Amino acid sequence: MAANNTKHKLVILGAGFGGLTAARAVEEASEEDAALLEAVLVSAPGPAVVGAFAPMVLKGKVKAEQVTRTVAPGGLNLSRVALVPDVVQSIDTENKVVRTKAGEISYDDLVVSLGVExxxxxxxxxxxxxxxxxxxxxxxxxxxxxxxxxxxxxxxxxxxxxxxxxxxxxxxxxxxxxxxxxxxxxxxxxxxxxxxxxxxxxxxxxxxxxxxxxxxxxxxxxxxxxxxxxxxxxxxxxxxxxxxxxxxxxxxxxRAPAVVREAMPIDDPRGFVVVDPKSLRTSVPHVYVIGDSATVKVNFAKAGLKVQPKAGKFAMVQAKTAVQAVLADARAAAAGESTSWDAPVVATWLPSTAQG
Structure with a gap:
C-alpha cells in the first residue's frame, strides 16, 4: 500500500477536562507525530464553569466567577490545535462528519468528551x-x-x-x-x-x-x-x-448528552457509551468517547471497582490514551499500512491488575 501524504484529521468535541487534555496531548506530541495530524477542538462558546470547585464556592472560599472561564480563540494557548467555538448539533458517524451551528467538520478520528446532561x-x-x-x-x-x-x-x-x-x-x-x-x-x-x-x-x-x-x-x-x-x-x-x-x-x-446518544449505540442501559478500557474506542469505527459520557468496565477487585468512576482525573488520562491510539492510526496511514481496529493500545491510566 502506498504512503499517504494527507494529514490525519483529529476532531475533539468538548473543552472540559478530557477535551482540553486531548488537545494538550497533541500540543505535547513529538514534532514527527504532530506533523501527521490536523487537529480541531470544538467547544461551545461562552463561559464554562469548573464544577469541581462547587464545594469551595459553597463554603465561600472562592467566588463562582473565579472558577468560570471563557473558551475563545487565543485563550487556550494552543498552536497545533485549531479551536472552533461552536455548538455540536449532530454527529454523522457513517460519513465521518460533525455538524455544528456554523456548518460541517469532517474527521478521520473523533474524540468525544461532551460530559453529561x-x-x-x-x-x-x-x-x-x-x-x-x-x-x-x-x-x-x-x-x-x-x-x-x-x-x-x-x-x-x-x-x-x-x-x-x-x-x-x-x-x-x-x-x-x-x-x-x-x-x-x-x-x-x-x-x-x-x-x-x-x-x-x-x-x-x-x-x-x-x-x-x-x-x-x-x-x-x-x-x-x-x-x-x-x-x-x-x-x-x-x-x-x-x-x-x-x-x-x-x-x-x-446520562450522555442527546447528541452522543443519537449518534452511536448506548451499550450501557443507564445512558452511557461502553468503550474499550484499553483504548477508549467505541463500537463505532474511529470514534472514541472519554470522560463522563463513557462507561469504562474494569476488573480491579482489590479496589472493588467494576466500572471506572466518573471524575476529571480519569477523563484526563483517558484523553492521553485516546490520542495515543489516534497517533498510531495516523502513523499507519502515513506509512500506507492498514491497522486493525482491535489492535491493542497501552492504557496508561489503568493499573496493570485492572486490565484483565
Missing part, C-alpha cells in the same frame, strides 16, 4: 434540589443556609453513576462548615443519602464515613430516591421510607 429520572428531584455540580446553585444554597434558623439539610445522591464520586460528601462537609461558622450547627440535622451500600471510595469507605460521624452528619445507605414532594418537602426512597427536609441538595440523574 441532567434528566428527570426521579420525579420532583430536579426542580426541588440544589444541583451540587452547579456553582450558581451552590451560591444560592449558601445563602439559604445563612438565612435558615434551623431544620434538616439533606444531601442526596440522585442516581448512579454520577460525576465526581466524592462530591456529595465534600458538599456535606461544606454545609457543616457554613453552619458552624454561622454558630448554628446545633440547630440543624445534616443527612447524606446514597443508593450505594457504603461511601466512596470503595477501597476505603471508612475515610468519609468516619469524617461524617465525627461531624455529626447522618449517613443513609441503600437509599435510592424515588420521588420528591417539594410542597411537603419530603424525599421518598425506593424502600418506601421518606425523609423530611428544610433544604435539599443533590447530584441530579445524569
Amino acid at each position: 441532567y434528566y428527570d429520572a426521579v420525579p420532583g428531584l430536579n426542580d426541588a434540589a440544589f444541583n451540587l455540580c452547579d456553582t450558581a446553585d451552590m451560591v444560592a444554597l449558601r445563602g439559604a443556609l445563612l438565612r435558615a434558623e434551623s431544620g434538616t439539610v439533606v444531601v442526596a445522591v440522585g442516581s448512579l453513576p454520577y460525576k465526581c464520586p466524592p462530591l456529595p460528601y465534600e458538599a456535606a462537609f461544606a454545609v457543616d462548615a457554613v453552619l458552624r461558622e454561622a454558630g448554628k450547627r446545633d440547630a440543624f440535622r445534616v443527612v447524606v443519602t446514597t443508593p450505594m451500600a457504603q461511601a466512596v471510595p470503595p477501597f476505603a469507605p471508612h475515610v468519609f464515613q468516619d469524617m461524617m460521624a465525627a461531624k455529626g452528619i447522618e449517613f443513609k445507605t441503600k437509599a435510592q430516591p424515588s420521588a420528591v414532594d417539594a410542597v411537603n418537602k419530603t424525599v421518598t426512597f425506593d424502600d418506601g421510607e421518606s425523609l423530611e427536609y428544610t433544604l435539599l441538595a443533590a447530584t441530579l440523574p445524569q
Whole structure:
C-alpha cells in the first residue's frame, strides 16, 4: 500500500477536562507525530464553569466567577490545535462528519468528551434540589443556609453513576462548615443519602464515613430516591421510607448528552457509551468517547471497582490514551499500512491488575 501524504484529521468535541487534555496531548506530541495530524477542538462558546470547585464556592472560599472561564480563540494557548467555538448539533458517524451551528467538520478520528446532561429520572428531584455540580446553585444554597434558623439539610445522591464520586460528601462537609461558622450547627440535622451500600471510595469507605460521624452528619445507605414532594418537602426512597427536609441538595440523574446518544449505540442501559478500557474506542469505527459520557468496565477487585468512576482525573488520562491510539492510526496511514481496529493500545491510566 502506498504512503499517504494527507494529514490525519483529529476532531475533539468538548473543552472540559478530557477535551482540553486531548488537545494538550497533541500540543505535547513529538514534532514527527504532530506533523501527521490536523487537529480541531470544538467547544461551545461562552463561559464554562469548573464544577469541581462547587464545594469551595459553597463554603465561600472562592467566588463562582473565579472558577468560570471563557473558551475563545487565543485563550487556550494552543498552536497545533485549531479551536472552533461552536455548538455540536449532530454527529454523522457513517460519513465521518460533525455538524455544528456554523456548518460541517469532517474527521478521520473523533474524540468525544461532551460530559453529561441532567434528566428527570426521579420525579420532583430536579426542580426541588440544589444541583451540587452547579456553582450558581451552590451560591444560592449558601445563602439559604445563612438565612435558615434551623431544620434538616439533606444531601442526596440522585442516581448512579454520577460525576465526581466524592462530591456529595465534600458538599456535606461544606454545609457543616457554613453552619458552624454561622454558630448554628446545633440547630440543624445534616443527612447524606446514597443508593450505594457504603461511601466512596470503595477501597476505603471508612475515610468519609468516619469524617461524617465525627461531624455529626447522618449517613443513609441503600437509599435510592424515588420521588420528591417539594410542597411537603419530603424525599421518598425506593424502600418506601421518606425523609423530611428544610433544604435539599443533590447530584441530579445524569446520562450522555442527546447528541452522543443519537449518534452511536448506548451499550450501557443507564445512558452511557461502553468503550474499550484499553483504548477508549467505541463500537463505532474511529470514534472514541472519554470522560463522563463513557462507561469504562474494569476488573480491579482489590479496589472493588467494576466500572471506572466518573471524575476529571480519569477523563484526563483517558484523553492521553485516546490520542495515543489516534497517533498510531495516523502513523499507519502515513506509512500506507492498514491497522486493525482491535489492535491493542497501552492504557496508561489503568493499573496493570485492572486490565484483565
